[in-house]
Amino acid sequence: xxxxxxxxxxxxxxxxxxxxxxxxxxxxxxxxxxxxxxxxxxxxxxxxxxxxxxxxxxxxxxxxxxxxxxxxxxxxxxxxxxxxxxxxxxxxxxxxxxxxxxxxxxxxxxxxxxxxxxxxxxxxx
Numbered sequence: 001x002x003x004x005x006x007x008x009x010x011x012x013x014x015x016x017x018x019x020x021x022x023x024x025x026x027x028x029x030x031x032x033x034x035x036x037x038x039x040x041x042x043x044x045x046x047x048x049x050x051x052x053x054x055x056x057x058x059x060x061x062x063x064x065x066x067x068x069x070x071x072x073x074x075x076x077x078x079x080x081x082x083x084x085x086x087x088x089x090x091x092x093x094x095x096x097x098x099x100x101x102x103x104x105x106x107x108x109x110x111x112x113x114x115x116x117x118x119x120x121x122x123x124x125x
Contacts, residue, residue, distance in 0.1 A: 002026045002098045002114040009094060009119030012086050016123070022079040022096030022116055029077040030054070033099040035112055036070060036081045038092035038121075047107035048094070049081065059105045063089075086123045093118040 008020040035050040049060045049070040069082040097112035
């Protein structure tokens, strides 16, 4: 079992920044690729970004490329999402997730074994 706890959400103005954190506990954090997903009211959950076990590979959905950066600190068992140039359409509950599969990074939520409880991000215009 891996327990994941997100933090860092809140209210930001358009153009502003927020940094999300995801603290992991339980199993060895570096054994898991990690991802961020988000779900806006009335919409399906969507992939945001993923990072490999060592942090040397990352992938992003097109809408956040150049604005968001995913990173991890395996010594601290923590995943991050730096969000810059925020837009109102970034408003959603953001979830971190852990993927135990040893293969290419995935944008499919079904590939991820463990999920956090989510943190709300609200961007005002």
